[in-house]
Structures are given as C-alpha cells and as structure tokens.
Amino acid sequence: MSEPYDLAIVGAGPAGMAAATTAAELGLRTVVLDEQEAPGGQIYRSIERVARDHPQRLAMLGEDYAAGLALVRAFRACSVDYRPGSTVWQVEQPLGILYSAHGESHRLRARRILIATGAMERPMPLAGWTLPGVMTAGAAQILLKTVGAVPQGRVVLVGCGPLLLLFAWQLLQANVRVSALVDTSTPGARRRAARHLPTALMAPGYVGKGLRYIRVLREAGIAMLDNFEHVQLNGSERVEEVVVKRSGATERLAADVVLLHQGLVPNANLGWALRCEHEWNESQRCFIPRVDSWGLASQAEIQFAGDCAGIVGARSAEHAGRLAALESAYRLERIDATARDAKARAPIAELRRHRRIRPLLEALYRPGDRYVAPEQDDVIVCRCEEANAGDIRRAVAHGCPGPNQMKAFIRCGMGPCQGRMCGLTVTELMAAARNVSPNEIGYYRIRPPIKPLALGELAALQLE
Amino acid sequence: MYASLPDAAGPQVSVIVDGKPVAVPAGASVAAALLLAGAVPSRANPVTHAPRAPYCMMGVCFECLVEIDGIPERQACMIAAAEGMRVRCAPRSSPPERS
Numbered sequence: 001m002s003e004p005y006d007l008a009i010v011g012a013g014p015a016g017m018a019a020a021t022t023a024a025e026l027g028l029r030t031v032v033l034d035e036q037e038a039p040g041g042q043i044y045r046s047i048e049r050v051a052r053d054h055p056q057r058l059a060m061l062g063e064d065y066a067a068g069l070a071l072v073r074a075f076r077a078c079s080v081d082y083r084p085g086s087t088v089w090q091v092e093q094p095l096g097i098l099y100s101a102h103g104e105s106h107r108l109r110a111r112r113i114l115i116a117t118g119a120m121e122r123p124m125p126l127a128g129w130t131l132p133g134v135m136t137a138g139a140a141q142i143l144l145k146t147v148g149a150v151p152q153g154r155v156v157l158v159g160c161g162p163l164l165l166l167f168a169w170q171l172l173q174a175n176v177r178v179s180a181l182v183d184t185s186t187p188g189a190r191r192r193a194a195r196h197l198p199t200a201l202m203a204p205g206y207v208g209k210g211l212r213y214i215r216v217l218r219e220a221g222i223a224m225l226d227n228f229e230h231v232q233l234n235g236s237e238r239v240e241e242v243v244v245k246r247s248g249a250t251e252r253l254a255a256d257v258v259l260l261h262q263g264l265v266p267n268a269n270l271g272w273a274l275r276c277e278h279e280w281n282e283s284q285r286c287f288i289p290r291v292d293s294w295g296l297a298s299q300a301e302i303q304f305a306g307d308c309a310g311i312v313g314a315r316s317a318e319h320a321g322r323l324a325a326l327e328s329a330y331r332l333e334r335i336d337a338t339a340r341d342a343k344a345r346a347p348i349a350e351l352r353r354h355r356r357i358r359p360l361l362e363a364l365y366r367p368g369d370r371y372v373a374p375e376q377d378d379v380i381v382c383r384c385e386e387a388n389a390g391d392i393r394r395a396v397a398h399g400c401p402g403p404n405q406m407k408a409f410i411r412c413g414m415g416p417c418q419g420r421m422c423g424l425t426v427t428e429l430m431a432a433a434r435n436v437s438p439n440e441i442g443y444y445r446i447r448p449p450i451k452p453l454a455l456g457e458l459a460a461l462q463l464e
Numbered sequence: 465m466y467a468s469l470p471d472a473a474g475p476q477v478s479v480i481v482d483g484k485p486v487a488v489p490a491g492a493s494v495a496a497a498l499l500l501a502g503a504v505p506s507r508a509n510p511v512t513h514a515p516r517a518p519y520c521m522m523g524v525c526f527e528c529l530v531e532i533d534g535i536p537e538r539q540a541c542m543i544a545a546a547e548g549m550r551v552r553c554a555p556r557s558s559p560p561e562r563s
Contacts (some may be wrong), residue, residue, distance in 0.1 A: 035523060037544060044524055051490055053474050087523075087542075120524045130527075131466060132505040132517030139521035148469040149500055174469060198540040228551040237505060237515050257465060267524070383527065386511045415483075416537075451523075452537075 005031045005081070008097050009269060009327050010088050013041020014068070016116035017075040019321035019328075024078035026329040031108060031257055033086040034101050039075050039116050042138065043314045044068025046146045052147060058416065060173040061145065062166070062208075064314070076085060089449035091274055095301060098461070100453060105461045112328050114300050115271055118270025119264035119307035122286070122367060123158060123421050125374050125389070128233030129260060137167045137261035138282035151174045152257030155240045158231060159363045160185035162210065164261040166221050169213040172220055180253050182244060183226040184262060186368045191361035200360035204353055208359075212238045223285060225251070233258055252282045262367040266308045272446035276302060280439040284311055285372065286444055294327035295320060295347075303328065304460060316354040319347040373428040381429070382422040384415020389429060403427060403444045408452040414453055421446040466499040479549045488545050495521060495528040495541035498551070506530055506540070506553040530554065 007023050009016045012034035023030040040047045047068045050057050058066045071352040075082075083101060090098040094109045121136045128134065137157060143149040150171065155178040157164055166176055217224070228246035233239050233255075242253040264288040278287040288310035295303040305324040306317030307384050321351065323344055330340040374381070377390025387410045395409040403419075403426045406412045412426060413419040419426075423444050431438045468489065475490040479497050486501040489531035495518040498506045503513030507529055521541045526542070529538040531552040 035542065046491070054471060056471060057469075128473070130509070130514065130516060135517075135519050135521070139519060142521040143466060143496055143499065147496050147500070149492075149496060151467045152465055152467050172471060198502045238517075267475050365539065383509075383516075383525065384511075386509060386514070401474065416529070417524065420524045 004109035011116035015321035022325035085367035
C-alpha cells in the first residue's frame with residue numbers, strides 16, 4: 001500500500017483546477033480525477049484544443065470562455081497527479097476512492113476529498129422531450145466547443161436562463177440564426193427580480209453582458225415568444241415541431257433541432273452516495289449539500305467547491321476552489337489559521353463580488369412550477385424507465401411515501417442514469433401532490449457504483 | 465441535424481457507424497460522430513422501444529448508449545471516436561407486450 005494522498009479532487013473544472021493549483025502551492029500531495037481527457041470542466045471544455053487549433057473560435061465563444069485559459073495553464077504547470085479519463089464510481093470510508101480509467105478500475109487512498117463535480121442542466125420534462133433532435137442547450141454548446149459542430153435547419157430554443165441567452169448569442173457568432181426562442185420564464189419574474197438589480201450591478205460585468213446578448217438577439221430579429229399557457233414538442237421518429245398555445249391560439253413552429261434549458265443544478269450524485277447532508281434551497285429550486293464557507297460538508301474530511309455546492313457560476317467556482325484548498329491545508333496542519341485567513345482574504349472578496357449577481361439571476365430565471373412538475377399526466381419524467389407524471393401522482397395517491405419507494409412502485413429512477421434525469425422532478429411532483437416542502441420529501445437514495453461498471457473491470461481492481 | 469463549421473479544417477478520424485464510414489474531427493466523442501453522421505435515432509428505449517438519441521453530451525443522461533467495438537451499452541458521449549472504431553446503433557423494433 002502506498003502512502004495516501006493528502007487531497008483527492010474529483011473534477012477538473014474551475015473549482016477543481018483552482019483548488020489543485022492552490023493545494024500544490026501549499027505542498028499538499030494532490031491527485032485530481034476527471035472524467036474528461038483534458039482539463040476545463042464543462043464550462044472551459046476543450047479550451048486548450050480550441051486555443052491551439054481554432055483560435056478564431058475564441059471570439060465566437062466569448063471572453064468568458066477564453067478566461068479559462070489562464071486557469072488551465074496554471075493547473076497544467078502545478079505539481080499534482082492529474083488523472084484524466086477517470087470516472088469515480090465509489091468513495092469508501094475511511095477515504096478510499098474507486099475509479100475507472102480506460103477500461104480498468106483502480107483504488108487510491110486520500111486523507112481528504114474535495115468534490116468539484118460541477119453542475120448539470122436542470123431536467124426539463126415537457127411533452128415530447130425524449131424525441132431525437134431534442135437536446136439540452138448545454139449539449140449543443142459542448143458540440144460547438146469540442147468539435148465546432150452547430151445545429152442545422154430550424155433550431156428552436158425553449159426555456160430560460162443565462163446559458164440559453166449566451167448560447168443563442170454564440171450561435172449567432174457562428175452564423176447560425178435560431179428560428180425562435182420560446183421563453184418559459186415566469187410572467188412577473190422581471191418585476192420580482194427588479195429589487196435585486198442594484199446589488200447585481202455591483203457584480204463585475206454580468207448585467208451589461210446579459211443586456212448585450214439580449215440586444216444582439218433582438219437586433220438579429222430572432223422571434224421571442226413568451227407569456228403562453230402551454231408548450232409541447234411533437235414528432236414521430238424525430239422532433240418535427242414546437243407547439244405553443246396562448247389565449248386560445250395555437251402556434252406551430254417547425255423544428256429540426258430543439259434545445260432545452262432551464263438553469264443548472266448541482267451534479268450531486270457523489271455527495272448523495274456519501275450520505276452528506278443536503279437541504280432544499282428554495283431560491284435555486286434544488287437540493288444543495290450543507291456546507292460552511294470553506295466548503296466543509298457534514299463529514300469533516302469531505303469538502304465541496306463550485307457549482308456542486310450550489311450554483312454560483314464559473315468565476316465564483318474558482319475562488320471557492322481556492323478557499324477549499326486553504327481549508328484542506330489547515331485541516332492537515334500544513335498552515336495555521338492565521339496563514340489560512342490571510343491567504344483567504346482575496347478569494348473571499350472576489351467571491352463576494354461575483355455572488356452579487358445571484359439573487360437577480362435566481363429571481364429572474366426561477367423555473368416555473370409547470371416546467372419542474374408537469375401538469376399533464378402523459379409527460380415522461382423518468383426517461384430510462386418511461387414513468388410519467390401521472391404514474392407518479394397515482395403512486396402518491398396509493399400511499400407511496402417517498403422517492404425511494406417510488407422505485408419499487410413504478411421503477412422510476414431505476415434506469416442507467418441513476419435518477420439524474422428524474423430525481424428533482426420526482427421530488428417536486430411528490431411535494432406538490434402532498435402539499436409539503438421538498439425537504440420533507442427528500443431525494444433518491446443514491447448507491448454506489450455511481451456510474452455503471454463492467455463486472456470485468458470490478459474484478460480487475462488495481463489497489464494502490 | 466448538426467454540421468461542422470466551415471473553419472473546421474484539421475485532423476480527422478474515420479469511424480464505422482452501422483457499416484458506413486464517417487469522418488469526424490479528431491477529439492470528437494462517438495456521440496458527436498453519431499450526430500454529425502445523422503445516425504439518429506441511435507437507440508430504442510428498452511421499455512417501450514421509443515426512438516432516442518444523445519441528449520446531454522456530458523455523461524449524465526445515458527441516452528447515447530450504443531454498441532462500440534462489440535461491447536453493448538457504451539456511453540457514446542464519454543468515449544472518443546478512434547480510427548476504425550465500429551459503432552452499432554440499436555435496431556428499432558415494435559414495443560414489447562406490456563404485462
């Protein structure tokens with residue numbers, strides 16, 4: 001058995017990279033495990049390759065993407081054990097981390113673990129959302145970043161949130177004009193969000209950027225539909241149209257590609273599997289792990305940083321990563337509290353600045369009730385097992401007490417995605433049906449392995 | 465459904481999708497190759513046999529499962545396309561009888 005690492009970081013997005021760089025500076029023996037083949041996370045995905053092979057695309061993707069280069073370069077230059085292509089599928093107590101890399105399973109030991117697994121897009125269960133040709137906006141953005149692929153034909157965006165606007169703008173830079181943006185944000189949200197504007201204006205650059213994207217999209221003449229009662233996607237083998245109904249009138253928008261987005265939620269399965277305490281955050285409309293300002297979880301050797309600890313955005317994530325690394329060094333007795341606090345001053349100040357945008361964004365783009373808990377019975381909720389909203393409501397009426405029992409009642413959440421695509425929807429539907437808070441309903445119990453694993457791989461486990 | 469930008473000159477790899485060679489930029493995932501090749505639907509939902517295709521492109525939704533080099537149920541969005549790789553999309557058939 002080799003000596004355990006001081007710190008194991010899961011994820012090489014902004015939080016993981018910044019944490020690794022700081023941990024290395026403080027002399028911690030650090031390992032970084034990341035699913036992708038190159039650092040950057042989803043936000044800065046493929047940044048090195050784009051900068052090297054397609055520098056003209058940096059302008060197309062925007063300054064916020066290009067900002068990731070500095071982080072990636074610092075990460076590449078620091079002395080950590082970086083293991084790309086590594087999918088963590090279980091963490092044991094005391095800390096043993098089991099992961100798959102290129103068809104083999106490995107186990108390594110660490111004194112502390114930092115979970116920096118980022119965000120995923122909030123599921124958006126609409127009628128027809130399982131049809132081929134329907135993807136998330138983030139998925140199409142990944143195609144643009146990784147291979148310079150853009151959607152063809154009639155492209156319709158449905159949803160709301162900063163990423164949707166940014167991506168519509170990026171597509172315009174790539175000479176792709178979407179045919180419509182179907183805005184699902186709640187009527188009255190602008191009025192409710194207005195009181196957060198003074199604070200938001202003190203966050204560096206965000207409001208100006210958002211307004212610029214909206215202006216550019218309007219000037220391009222992109223149709224924006226809002227204030228409707230119902231939206232659904234129709235097609236047989238592929239999506240063919242987006243149907244929007246408002247005040248008795250029905251609009252049919254022909255579509256070859258439909259991209260959905262209604263904000264981000266923590267990519268949370270590892271924290272759930274570790275039994276970290278989570279609580280429902282009403283403003284973000286999702287569960288977030290219970291952490292202190294250093295990212296410490298309910299178990300003292302586990303920390304969270306970045307979007308997986310509650311959505312904060314990429315710039316905040318990097319500072320949260322630095323703070324988490326400082327706290328790790330303090331807990332491992334490499335620096336004392338005075339040194340930790342002195343080094344933490346700058347990241348804390350930066351975090352405070354960047355966080356000022358959050359109340360505005362959370363009020364403006366809060367997903368509407370009907371998009372997180374579909375009213376129509378036939379809308380599929382669990383894409384793997386094809387359980388629909390009606391199945392879930394009937395199970396509740398029959399006395400199903402919680403999401404975990406829902407698995408036994410209707411197999412919902414039992415598919416290969418392990419509840420990632422339906423978990424929050426099931427919680428929301430059950431909370432609405434029983435008229436209690438999502439906290440009272442809770443979430444699926446997530447069990448290892450948190451990613452499917454071939455038995456052969458398990459049998460060939462390499463111990464370090 | 466998807467096409468490469470005109471500036472996309474660069475090294476390519478060729479994968480075989482359902483017997484047909486498809487050239488994609490080096491570094492593309494198998495799921496990106498499926499979308500660029502228009503191999504959609506790429507899968508049938510195992511419960512209802514409804515048509516499905518890649519959805520999230522980041523390893524969370526498991527809608528892009530295909531057979532790669534003889535191994536079924538691989539996550540196409542998490543695997544890089546490699547020269548000569550053989551990809552098979554699931555054939556569609558009628559839905560099973562629901563008991």
